Amino acid sequence: MIKRTLYLGYYFKQMKWDLLKIFLDYTSELTGKSKSRLFLASIKSVYKYNISILEYFQFEFYSKTSIEREKWAGTGYMYEYQLIMNPKHARVILDDKRQFFKSYQKYVVHTVAGLKELKDSKETVKKLLGNPSGKVVFKSSDGKCGAGVKVEKAKDFDGKFIITFMSDNEYDLVEEFIIQHPDLNSLSPSGVNTVRIFTQLDENNEVVILGCCQRISVNSSIDNMAAGNLAAYIDGQTGKITGAGVYSDITKKEETIHPITGVNIVGFQVPFWSETLIMVKEAAKLHPQNRSIGWDIVITEKGPGFIEGNHDWCKLLWQLPAKKGMKATLNSFLNK
Numbered sequence: 001m002i003k004r005t006l007y008l009g010y011y012f013k014q015m016k017w018d019l020l021k022i023f024l025d026y027t028s029e030l031t032g033k034s035k036s037r038l039f040l041a042s043i044k045s046v047y048k049y050n051i052s053i054l055e056y057f058q059f060e061f062y063s064k065t066s067i068e069r070e071k072w073a074g075t076g077y078m079y080e081y082q083l084i085m086n087p088k089h090a091r092v093i094l095d096d097k098r099q100f101f102k103s104y105q106k107y108v109v110h111t112v113a114g115l116k117e118l119k120d121s122k123e124t125v126k127k128l129l130g131n132p133s134g135k136v137v138f139k140s141s142d143g144k145c146g147a148g149v150k151v152e153k154a155k156d157f158d159g160k161f162i163i164t165f166m167s168d169n170e171y172d173l174v175e176e177f178i179i180q181h182p183d184l185n186s187l188s189p190s191g192v193n194t195v196r197i198f199t200q201l202d203e204n205n206e207v208v209i210l211g212c213c214q215r216i217s218v219n220s221s222i223d224n225m226a227a228g229n230l231a232a233y234i235d236g237q238t239g240k241i242t243g244a245g246v247y248s249d250i251t252k253k254e255e256t257i258h259p260i261t262g263v264n265i266v267g268f269q270v271p272f273w274s275e276t277l278i279m280v281k282e283a284a285k286l287h288p289q290n291r292s293i294g295w296d297i298v299i300t301e302k303g304p305g306f307i308e309g310n311h312d313w314c315k316l317l318w319q320l321p322a323k324k325g326m327k328a329t330l331n332s333f334l335n336k
Contacts, residue, residue, distance in 0.1 A: 004047050007076045011052045019249075023057040026251045031062055038062060045069070050076035057250055058316060059325070071325030078315045081330055082292060085200070086311035090289035094311040097141040097173055103287060107279050109298070109305030111176045114141070118163055118174070125159045128176055135177035138166065151177060151221055181271045181299045187263045191217030194296045194307055195234070195270060197277075198318055199284040201291040203336045207281045210292075210329060212236045213321045214270060216245050219260060225317055230255060232265050233321040239273025241265055246320050276304040283309075292333075294318075 024035040031038070042056035051059065051074025059072045073081070086094070093103045101112045111128050118125055128136060131154065138150045150171070157165065166174060177192075179185075184193045198210035212234040215223035223229050230245030244254035245265045256266045270276070280295050283306070294313025297304050319326055 001047070004050065004076060007050075007052075007079075008043070008046050011046065011054075011075075015053065020054060023054065023250060027057060027062050033062070046076070050074050050080075052076070055316075058248055058320065060250070068325070071327055072319060073315050073325065073327040073330060075315065077327065077330075078312070081334065082312050084334065085292035086290045090287075091311040093287060094290060094293065094309045095142060097139065097308055100306075100308055104283055104306055104309065107283055107304075107306045109300055109302065110178050113174055115163065115166055115172055118159075118166075122159060125162065128174065129154045129157055129159075129162070131176035133177040133179050136162075137175045137177050138169070138171040139173045139175065140171060141173045149222055178298050178300060178305075181301055183269070183271050184299060186261065187265070187268060188217045188258055188261060190219050190260070191221045191223045191229075192298055193217055193223050194298055195276065195304075196231075196313075196317055197280050197295045197297065198313055199280060199293050199295065200330075200333055201284060201288055202333065205285065205288055207284045209236050209277075209280075211318050211322060211326070213317060214241055214268070215317075216258065216265065218258075225314070225320075230258075230265070231317055231321045232268075233323075234270060236277075239270040239276070241268040241270070243321060243323065246323075248316050248320065271299050272303050279304055279306075 024038055027038055028035045041062065042053045045051055045056045045061055046053060049069050049072065051072065055074045061069050093099045098114045101108055111131060113124050113128055134154050135151055136154050136157070138152065140148050162174065166172065180192050187193060194215050195212065196215060197212045200208045200210050202208050214232045214234055216230040216232060217223040218229050220227055220229055225231050225248040228247070228249065230247060232241045232245040233243040234240065235242045243266065244256045246254045257264055276297060276299070284293060290311055294310040296307040298307055
């Protein structure tokens with residue numbers, strides 16, 4: 001009870017109040033229940049199901065039975081699960097993007113540099129600013145969900161100005177903008193559309209694929225669901241998208257066809273799928289102190305590469321495209 005009360009305080013502190021109002025208006029009209037009743041139900045669900053307030057709406061608990069609700073893994077549950085699977089002392093190689101790129105360098109297909117590397121190596125600066133895309137991406141090494149990411153033209157920088165720009169704007173990481181595979185560019189050219197694969201090491205340190213999905217940008221330079229984009233379920237065996245793209249905003253309808261490009265989402269074949277699975281399964285065993293990771297993967301003309309690995313991978317991105325709660329899957333690993 002005390003722990004979940006602390007969680008409730010955190011949810012209030014982090015709350016997107018405008019979004020909550022939209023969800024309350026929408027579900028009140030949909031169900032005929034008062035907004036106060038729905039809000040109270042969301043608070044009760046924080047305690048009973050260990051989810052956040054917004055997840056009550058995103059998981060559609062307002063139309064589910066208690067048995068169905070028990071199947072969903074929410075923020076509180078995931079926080080506790082990931083603390084066990086990815087202990088704080090071990091997760092630093094995932095939390096800090098600079099350490100991530102060093103730890104998994106074998107699987108990185110684009111140029112990445114921190115401030116120190118830029119200051120120490122003119123060759124790195126030259127390679128970065130001369131990359132084929134003509135663009136560079138500035139990030140914070142501990143950034144989450146695409147927050148604070150800035151894309152700029154490489155020609156606007158030289159060796160001195162890029163360092164000054166990063167220092168002045170508190171960026172400590174810069175990457176070349178990746179040119180994605182033509183098939184993915186046809187699907188959505190506004191941003192780099194990454195694949196997310198969730199892995200878990202079992203009791204024998206063998207890799208289990210928990211799920212796969214395709215992020216799909218919608219008139220956005222980043223592809224995160226939190227930024228208003230789509231995500232669609234990928235069949236782990238074939239690499240084909242088998243379900244409609246969904247939003248985390250419950251007021252938006254799912255999409256079987258991309259709303260801007262008109263390309264079919266359902267049936268889309270993710271390129272280099274077998275190579276992607278091989279890469280992820282190898283990487284998941286490389287540092288087994290982190291047992292459950294959400295991998296962000298870019299697919300280029302030459303094959304797949306990592307963007308980042310997440311110790312606190314997103315329960316929405318995992319479950320919403322699959323259209324089902326999958327907490328029992330994680331419970332099975334806790335039990336073992």
